[in-house]
Amino acid sequence: MKLHVHFVVGACLSFCALFAHGTQEPAPPAAAVKQPSTSTTDHSKLEALKGPFTSGPEVTKACLSCHNTAGHQVMNSIHWTWEAKSKTTGKTLGKKWAANNFCGSPISNEPRCTSCHAGYGWSGKDFDFTKQENVDCLACHDNTGTYKKFSTDAGHPLYADREFEPMEGPPGKKPFKAPDLTKIAQHVGKPGRSNCGNCHFNGGGGDAVKHGDLDSSLKNPPRELDVHMAKDGANLVCADCHTFNAHQPSGSRYAVNPKDTHGFDLPKDDHNRATCESCHSQTPHKQAKINNHAKKVACQTCHIPEFARGGIATKMLWDWSTAGKMGPDGKPLFIKDDHGHLKYSAAKGDFKYGENVRPEYKWYNGTVEQVSIVDKLDQYIDKDGVLELNRIQGSASDENARIWPFKVMHGKQAYDPVNNTLVVNHVFGDDDTALWKNYDFAKSIKAGMDYAGLPYSGKFDFIETRMNWFITHMVAPKEKAVPCAECHTRAADGRLASITGVYLPGRDHNPLVDLFGGLAIAGAIGGGLIHGLVRIVTRRRKEQNQ
Amino acid sequence: MSAERIYIYKRYERFWHWSQALLIIGMMITGFEVHGTYTLLGFQKAVQLHTLAAWTLLTLWAFTIFWQFTTGEWRQYLPSLKNVLAMVNYYLIGIFRDAPHPFRKTVVQKHNPLQRLAYLALLAVISPLIWISGLFYLFYGNWQQLGIDRYLTLEWVAVAHTLGAFLITAFFFIHVYLTTTGHTVFAHIKAMVTGWEEVDEHHKAH
Numbered sequence: 001m002k003l004h005v006h007f008v009v010g011a012c013l014s015f016c017a018l019f020a021h022g023t024q025e026p027a028p029p030a031a032a033v034k035q036p037s038t039s040t041t042d043h044s045k046l047e048a049l050k051g052p053f054t055s056g057p058e059v060t061k062a063c064l065s066c067h068n069t070a071g072h073q074v075m076n077s078i079h080w081t082w083e084a085k086s087k088t089t090g091k092t093l094g095k096k097w098a099a100n101n102f103c104g105s106p107i108s109n110e111p112r113c114t115s116c117h118a119g120y121g122w123s124g125k126d127f128d129f130t131k132q133e134n135v136d137c138l139a140c141h142d143n144t145g146t147y148k149k150f151s152t153d154a155g156h157p158l159y160a161d162r163e164f165e166p167m168e169g170p171p172g173k174k175p176f177k178a179p180d181l182t183k184i185a186q187h188v189g190k191p192g193r194s195n196c197g198n199c200h201f202n203g204g205g206g207d208a209v210k211h212g213d214l215d216s217s218l219k220n221p222p223r224e225l226d227v228h229m230a231k232d233g234a235n236l237v238c239a240d241c242h243t244f245n246a247h248q249p250s251g252s253r254y255a256v257n258p259k260d261t262h263g264f265d266l267p268k269d270d271h272n273r274a275t276c277e278s279c280h281s282q283t284p285h286k287q288a289k290i291n292n293h294a295k296k297v298a299c300q301t302c303h304i305p306e307f308a309r310g311g312i313a314t315k316m317l318w319d320w321s322t323a324g325k326m327g328p329d330g331k332p333l334f335i336k337d338d339h340g341h342l343k344y345s346a347a348k349g350d351f352k353y354g355e356n357v358r359p360e361y362k363w364y365n366g367t368v369e370q371v372s373i374v375d376k377l378d379q380y381i382d383k384d385g386v387l388e389l390n391r392i393q394g395s396a397s398d399e400n401a402r403i404w405p406f407k408v409m410h411g412k413q414a415y416d417p418v419n420n421t422l423v424v425n426h427v428f429g430d431d432d433t434a435l436w437k438n439y440d441f442a443k444s445i446k447a448g449m450d451y452a453g454l455p456y457s458g459k460f461d462f463i464e465t466r467m468n469w470f471i472t473h474m475v476a477p478k479e480k481a482v483p484c485a486e487c488h489t490r491a492a493d494g495r496l497a498s499i500t501g502v503y504l505p506g507r508d509h510n511p512l513v514d515l516f517g518g519l520a521i522a523g524a525i526g527g528g529l530i531h532g533l534v535r536i537v538t539r540r541r542k543e544q545n546q
Numbered sequence: 547m548s549a550e551r552i553y554i555y556k557r558y559e560r561f562w563h564w565s566q567a568l569l570i571i572g573m574m575i576t577g578f579e580v581h582g583t584y585t586l587l588g589f590q591k592a593v594q595l596h597t598l599a600a601w602t603l604l605t606l607w608a609f610t611i612f613w614q615f616t617t618g619e620w621r622q623y624l625p626s627l628k629n630v631l632a633m634v635n636y637y638l639i640g641i642f643r644d645a646p647h648p649f650r651k652t653v654v655q656k657h658n659p660l661q662r663l664a665y666l667a668l669l670a671v672i673s674p675l676i677w678i679s680g681l682f683y684l685f686y687g688n689w690q691q692l693g694i695d696r697y698l699t700l701e702w703v704a705v706a707h708t709l710g711a712f713l714i715t716a717f718f719f720i721h722v723y724l725t726t727t728g729h730t731v732f733a734h735i736k737a738m739v740t741g742w743e744e745v746d747e748h749h750k751a752h
């Protein structure tokens with residue numbers, strides 16, 4: 001009977017507890033199954049696209065003959081201008097200005113770097129940013145998967161087959177095929193993962209190099225790697241979240257929203273879905289306790305346990321200072337590691353790579369102090385003497401701040417110690433100053449700074465730098481989210497060991513309280529033991545006496 | 547030595563005692579895991595069980611308070627300083643000399659004066675410390691909404707709760723030890739199980 005009562009009461013109580021904690025879970029979004037195009041236009045039937053086309057701009061003109069505002073829309077976008085004004089610091093950033101510790105600046109290296117510009121022909125300072133036929137429609141809208149901008153042709157694809165020897169590849173020329181522009185123009189549509197990936201997976205000059213959470217493994221990822229883009233996951237493409245409005249992409253590393261307080265992006269809203277909350281709301285978990293975490297912890301922090309999980313290593317360190325070594329044959333030295341990754345390149349210096357890397361965590365409140373190529377460096381140098389290229393701002397007391405995951409990229413790069421600025425390094429070009437041709441920093445930096453029209457003392461040195469890359473892709477299945485105990489732990493290598501300003505249960509404790517409590521418990525147990533012992537002894541004596 | 551049996555712990559009381567014992571032992575084990583003292587079930591499980599136990603205990607207490615007042619048993623916790631010294635004296639000296647217990651349990655007075663004081667301390671100091679801090683801890687997610695995040699930090703709540711936890715754990719060990727001080731080692735425990743306490747005849751002579 002007693003047991004019975006206990007059970008019934010217990011069951012009632014547990015039931016109450018469930019109610020106290022449960023909130024309704026919103027219905028999961030219906031799995032999107034990509035159908036063959038539902039477009040009302042079959043581009044292959046259009047007169048304007050009959051071709052044949054012999055150049056990119058020709059195709060663009062044909063596109064604009066119907067899509068007559070598209071050109072100017074694109075020309076307003078960061079994909080065209082490579083400029084972005086930070087809403088929080090007011091600084092002009094974008095690829096043209098923001099310093100990084102990868103390749104450096106596109107200035108003076110245009111034909112190479114602009115192979116990822118959404119346009120044709122930006123080969124130097126006098127590129128005409130107002131000419132709409134220079135917009136590249138195909139890079140984003142090719143649906144055949146065969147369009148490719150050539151790596152050194154200022155954004156143009158090949159127009160004829162070519163033999164070419166890549167700088168860091170195996171020696172010898174390799175044949176490259178020119179894509180069939182006419183066929184491609186007739187098979188255009190919404191951008192898929194590869195359209196974005198052709199550039200964004202290759203940031204920093206190669207697959208996986210830059211971001212850590214963006215590489216070609218995301219073209220067709222398993223669910224383990226990315227629940228959103230996996231075929232057996234939500235099967236989304238980049239633009240499903242990075243929604244475009246008049247060709248302006250949403251979501252940018254120059255303007256990461258630290259905490260989306262708006263939630264669901266409904267049809268009446270701004271059609272900007274580049275936050276988790278846009279689809280998942282601010283309270284997507286069954287347990288209120290977990291939902292509460294979202295006030296202080298970004299979704300990505302728990303849901304992306306590691307980056308570079310797709311089997312492709314990302315660069316973690318790039319040391320330019322060692323560049324320029326020649327092998328015994330007098331030729332530029334290139335050394336690969338056991339995995340086939342270049343670990344030394346005469347053109348670029350030393351590299352370190354990482355796969356399945358645990359991110360580092362920092363408070364982020366919406367402001368990133370990004371160093372621009374024209375900035376004086378003093379205020380950006382951290383206590384440890386390392387130049388923080390984009391300091392992440394925020395603290396526990398900051399209402400807007402949450403704990404975010406980052407890939408921290410380490411570098412050593414050239415700067416001007418007299419003017420105290422970073423430098424533009426002229427790396428690419430078929431001339432007698434380019435670093436990748438002449439292996440001489442003195443010449444290449446002078447040429448880069450002259451070209452950019454920036455003040456240069458003539459002296460250069462190398463400075464250690466650090467750069468933070470938001471980790472926000474490669475979201476793992478929920479079963480693989482970071483377990484509580486990896487943050488709530490006293491271990492020195494706990495994930496949030498370096499996060500300050502919050503009391504973290506399981507990590508933090510007050511040593512005085514613990515000391516007092518330990519003594520109290522020891523006293524209670526010890527006192528009982530001694531008292532009991534004396535009882536036993538005195539009883540024994542009495543029994544012996546009797 | 548013949549003994550008289552009196553029915554001292556009623557059925558509800560025994561149910562309450564043992565389920566509370568179970569819950570508190572569970573809360574000590576899980577609580578100190580949450581605290582980071584050791585790893586046993588894993589942090590997540592520990593938090594879940596601790597939280598479930600907290601709600602269960604809360605409900606149990608609601609019933610118990612009701613029971614205490616409807617039965618008038620709450621008077622058992624009224625302190626009296628009379629004979630406290632005699633009790634202290636007994637535990638420090640008398641018990642080793644097989645001196646008679648200075649207090650005789652009856653149905654109207656089932657706690658000795660020292661016990662009353664201890665339970666009062668538990669009720670008036672340790673429990674509120676644990677409960678109030680525990681409830682604040684539980685509703686940490688709502689602080690902002692309730693406007694109390696301006697006055698309170700989680701750190702202070704945790705410190706208060708942990709302090710309470712240490713005190714109740716110390717109390718627990720003393721409590722368990724004292725159950726062995728009946729006329730046999732398990733006499734008190736047996737009483738709490740069956741409800742019947744054996745009272746020594748020679749005590750009755752007092």
Ligand code: HEM
Nearest residue numbers: 505570573574577578580581593600680681683684704711
């Ligand atoms: C015998 C009773 C109890 C003991 C021994 C105990 C012990 C503990 C300890 C040691 C902690 C860890 C504190 C820290 O390091 O921050 C803790 C956490 C906690 N306790 Fe208790 N506790 C008890 C009762 C309660 C009660 C009655 C409640 C609720 C009313 C409660 C609610 C909580 C909560 C919410 C936490 C925090 C868990 C989290 O991190 O989410 N506890 N407890």
